[in-house]
Amino acid sequence: MAEDLLSEIKRVVVGKPISSHLAHHERLSRLTGLAVLSSDALSSVAYATEEILRVLVAAGAGALALATPIALVIAAILAVVVFSYRQTISAYPTGGGAYIVARDNLGETPALVAAASLLIDYVLTVAVSIAAGVAAITSALPQWHVNRVELTLAFVLVLMLGNLRGIRESGRIFAVPTYFFIATMLLLIGIGAWHVLAGGATGGAPPEPVPPAGAPLTLFLLLTAFSNGCTAMTGVEAVSNGVPAFKPPEAKNAAATMLTMAALSITMFLGITLLAHAYHVIPNERETVVSQLARAVFGERGPAYYATQAATMLILVLAANTAYADFPRLASILARDRYLPRQFMNQGDRLAFSNGIVGLSLFAGVLLVAFGGDTHSLIPLYMIGVFVSFTLSQAGMVVRWRRLGGPRWKSSAAINAVGAAVTGLVLLVVAATKAREGAWIIILLIPLHVVFFRATRRHYDTVARQLSLRGWSRPRGRRNTVIVPVSGIQRAVVEALDYAKGLSPDVRAVYVNIDPEETARIQAQWDEWGDGVPLVVLESPYRSLMEPLLEYIERHAAANPGDYVTVVLPEFVPARWWHHLFHNQRALLIKGALLFKPNTIVTSVPFHLQQ
């Protein structure tokens, strides 16, 4: 049977369904929580320093020294944001994403702007992380550089299938790589620092000579470099979204996890930036900054170097995986609020929201192809969504403190206000410096999303009004006339007739007269097989089978308004699909013709052909 085969295939590809009781046993400890929820924030270390350097290098090798002060400013802002988000965690123990915080405190439009930003952000998290992960691979294996778009798409496919199997399970699988990455980075920074302090930092023999200064060192250039560096902040909000996934006490565990994450993130980001400076690393198109550093620190192409690249790749893939949990979850919340089609509300078989997962993969794939799988080209698109949601989320918290009051509301509000102001400022800087590099796409997409969300909501509200039982007087005593179109006297027709007879006391068989001889034959046989059902013969001056039948139904419906008309059709179910070619699609035609007629129901009684 076709459906058995299909579900069998589904089992093999996406695994067997998880019982919903299991969900509670899979709560996160601080250790696994850090692994599952902070990969996005930590992994940005892999490209944040490089993104700063790639802007500065335009003003010559001397300008690269400015990366360190820029990184310090970013680290400070990150600390502010983390403290601001800590308050969100305790205020929203059931998960306080930017959409929920904005919806509760700022109203519909800001909430929808936040939702749009987040959805876009998730898609870009997948695209940027996978592009950066593939860059880690192609730095180590330069011969794969030409295939990087194909590699990114392969990763998207793997993540999609993995997530269709269920998100918690993939979380556990990926716990090891996070710690592997943290260990490698700390080792790299530690050994590098020791070399530097011992005076042995020689630089990693950069594959290209230092490029000449092509642009003056303007404020705009500095701000652009700063904007790029702010990628280091992406992903901090993940823990505050995922509070209910923690073991109790959820809020406390989540807050501790976020602080650990922030400390690690700042340490690694500053460490890499300082080392890059000390080792005179020049960014280039074909090898990442981290790869150059690892080569310099661990020696050319040794096992420690390859381990670093592997760890970087793995954490980035894991970061992309974060979005695979967040996107369908937000889509499901939006669908529950009726801002997205309800298909997104379904949890599917394995607690993974299949529709969202597939949608996310598609969009990320399109971006990766459009931008050639290049991290640097994707970054300008990434930042807008991130900082819109940061700003709205924290502004929402300010409003919340004011509204709720309480003993220390002013100091709490102040922390979030600083957070909102700082991230709002970053947003303006990002928009100003990045609009022309692609951020305009996002600035355009956000309002378009909002319009779509509103239209969707309006549609569902209209439907709900039409479905409402309030003030509706339930119609009673509606009769049901059953009509059985008869094409000849054979077993399928007789079975349909017998089925129809059970449905209503008012059953009529209808035959369209095209050939009077044939009609006479049918009428003669009717005494034996009609079983008391009256046979109505319709004339067809135009030799059409359909039109007299439809007219008869319409006349009957017009004469009996409010009553039901049920058309019972025998329908062959052929033994092989291509046998459909040999049978009229008359049932389909009749269904199509009657689809828009109120109170008219078309029922097919299947007749299963055995061969």
Next chain:
Amino acid sequence: MAEDLLSEIKRVVVGKPISSHLAHHERLSRLTGLAVLSSDALSSVAYATEEILRVLVAAGAGALALATPIALVIAAILAVVVFSYRQTISAYPTGGGAYIVARDNLGETPALVAAASLLIDYVLTVAVSIAAGVAAITSALPQWHVNRVELTLAFVLVLMLGNLRGIRESGRIFAVPTYFFIATMLLLIGIGAWHVLAGGATGGAPPEPVPPAGAPLTLFLLLTAFSNGCTAMTGVEAVSNGVPAFKPPEAKNAAATMLTMAALSITMFLGITLLAHAYHVIPNERETVVSQLARAVFGERGPAYYATQAATMLILVLAANTAYADFPRLASILARDRYLPRQFMNQGDRLAFSNGIVGLSLFAGVLLVAFGGDTHSLIPLYMIGVFVSFTLSQAGMVVRWRRLGGPRWKSSAAINAVGAAVTGLVLLVVAATKAREGAWIIILLIPLHVVFFRATRRHYDTVARQLSLRGWSRPRGRRNTVIVPVSGIQRAVVEALDYAKGLSPDVRAVYVNIDPEETARIQAQWDEWGDGVPLVVLESPYRSLMEPLLEYIERHAAANPGDYVTVVLPEFVPARWWHHLFHNQRALLIKGALLFKPNTIVTSVPFHLQQ
């Protein structure tokens, strides 16, 4: 409404339906019968002479003189065939196509071979006639020569649409061109003959010099030229197929029409061949022989010349149109005999058999593209089908005379035997000389068609056995359990429930418990809205909505074998088609899952959204 718009478009494109009573008023007189049924036979005059000359010219200009004796032989054979077919007309006053004659007298396989040959023949009639018609145009307007494939396809499209409007009507429209062609040809031959007799035949200043002899004048070359010339015979059978279309006395009128047609055909064919000889016409790629003759006789590019070309083009299009009547008619007969899918049996709205018309156009279009719209390349494919059906039809008549006996059966049988022998001989010559030029395609296609016909018949016979009432004990007292899956309590569900209550005393509402709170709410509301129908709550450990429902149905069906299970679903009919995006396709999924379960009927109660 969508279907109203569709039928409106259909009306505009293919016209309004013809009542079947009209069919009898549209019977053909001898005059209109000649126009409608003989265009195929007469129009071959436009290319038959040329096809002989194109072969002979390979042996040098001197060989062209042999065209006249070859044409005389062909004319003699044509006369034999016509006398043979006259007997078919009186024997089969209801229409005696090769398939019917072979089926009645020779058995299934010869009949199917004849049917295959005829179907292929009709496709080639369209392709060859249109290619030749376009050659008439491009002879007069050489600048259009490069677009001849596009021109042929445009003609196919026009014929297809015209015929979807109805065949009788198009017959009347095309009556004038036949007589216009006959008049032009007789005038051309008359004036040409007068010039020749007056000693003024000078030759039409051929655009190319006489090519040198490239091949020896072998018997094979002569036979090839003869085969090509036999195209002059195509179409003679049209009148005998169309006997019932004549006014009474049908057979007599048809016979007289066929004799007139044969006389005209032979006169014109011989006339053109003799004139071509007298005017020293040399065939070439870019201008037809008739065009060259018309230029020579009527003077360079005068109105009489253009009239000749126009008349030639028109009759050829009309000849193609003959196939548009014959192909769907034969397909319908074959479908009635269950050798073709029954879709071909339908007469559609306008007595035109739409499926056959579209199929014919497609096949002809493919051939025209594949052979570059070139008459000469298509001719080798044409002849096999024509002569297979000639031979089988007349052989069938011989058997018929023997079987029926009667006073003068031997002389009648002798006439048909001569016809069969002569056409059989021509068939062998054609197969031998043309196999390598493309006729092999047809030699392959005919048995493939026969295999397909038989497979189709076998399928329908199997189905008929399964539908047969003979020896079948009608099952009695089958109960019907009606199951209404409930997703929530709203108007569409309540209406579906009310409908379901009318269908059976055993109705159950089924709700899948995913969220216990929601379930409790539904149960609380059920007292008010359930209206006495029991609410069954199914547990769903895997959070799936579908699986518990399907399991429940399956369990019930297993416990009550032979009884019906009817699943009643509310189904939204959105006001706009794209609103479908906003609603679950759950009804569709349930239908798909239950499609292959015996005794299970899925019924949708439409709920029409107003906006």
